[in-house]
Amino acid sequence: DRNLGFGGLDGRGRKKQDAPIVRDLLLSLEDCYHGAVKKIKISRRVMNDDGITSSIREKILSITVKRGWLPGTKVTFEGEGDQGPNTNPSDLVFTVKDKPHPHLRRENADLIYTAKINLGQALTGTTLHIEHLDGRKLDIPINEIVKPGYKRRIPGQGMPLMSNPEKYGDLIIEFDVEYPNSLNSDQKLYIKEALINNPPTRKAHHQHNQQKKKPVANNDDDDD
Numbered sequence: 001d002r003n004l005g006f007g008g009l010d011g012r013g014r015k016k017q018d019a020p021i022v023r024d025l026l027l028s029l030e031d032c033y034h035g036a037v038k039k040i041k042i043s044r045r046v047m048n049d050d051g052i053t054s055s056i057r058e059k060i061l062s063i064t065v066k067r068g069w070l071p072g073t074k075v076t077f078e079g080e081g082d083q084g085p086n087t088n089p090s091d092l093v094f095t096v097k098d099k100p101h102p103h104l105r106r107e108n109a110d111l112i113y114t115a116k117i118n119l120g121q122a123l124t125g126t127t128l129h130i131e132h133l134d135g136r137k138l139d140i141p142i143n144e145i146v147k148p149g150y151k152r153r154i155p156g157q158g159m160p161l162m163s164n165p166e167k168y169g170d171l172i173i174e175f176d177v178e179y180p181n182s183l184n185s186d187q188k189l190y191i192k193e194a195l196i197n198n199p200p201t202r203k204a205h206h207q208h209n210q211q212k213k214k215p216v217a218n219n220d221d222d223d224d
Contacts, residue, residue: 018090021081025094027065029101029111033133033159036065042092045082052085063094068160070108071098104133109169111158114176115142122146122177130171132157138171146175 025038040061045054063075073096081090098106105112115128121142128140142152151174158169183191 015086015088017088018082018084020076020091020093022093022095024097025063025075026097026099027069028099029104029106029159030133031065032069032096032098033067035067038063038065040094042080044080044089044092045084046089047083047085054083061092066162067165068109068162069096070162071096073162103131106159106169107172109159109161111169111171112174113171114174116176116178117142117146118178119180122175128173130173132171140173146177150175 025040027036027038030036031038040063041058042061043056043058046057047054059080061077061080075094075096077092077094079089080092083089103113111133113130115130117126123145125141125143128138128142130138130140132138138154138157140152140154144150144152151172154171154173156168157171161167161169
């Protein structure tokens, strides 16, 4: 696990310490794309000076979110958890989790976008307009036929790498193709003529075109 400590001793030679208190740190994709500072208010139980009674005290913790942080990244505040009798305060550990985003999700450093298109666009092409995390509008032309499982990868348009925030993952576009609920007879005919490998239909179409191109012959009988 990625564990980022904030000072403190290693625990050797100290009194018994309770298990760490683990909390989720929900971050938006924008937080991890740009970086951010999060202020978190905590309430913790501490022992009073008499060593017997305890009280609840509040504190504000500051977390500097680095660009490219991944889900599962741990931030540890040593000794900032609850304290019991004859023990040292436990550690407080925050584990990064992604907040849901309206149209993006991520896998490691790659951003995933699901484009909803209709069947006609899947077959004939379209242009996608995607708003990136930094506010840019990406115009992505799709000229290929979108087959089941087809994905489009746009290099360098993903999240910053945690190991090197100056480099980026990719933007991966997945497709959700919407099929029509019904077709009328003319639409079915057009689709059959355009897509279905039907030799008689092609032959009839060829003969129809040949008849249209055949020149009109002069009628010599009228001269007799």
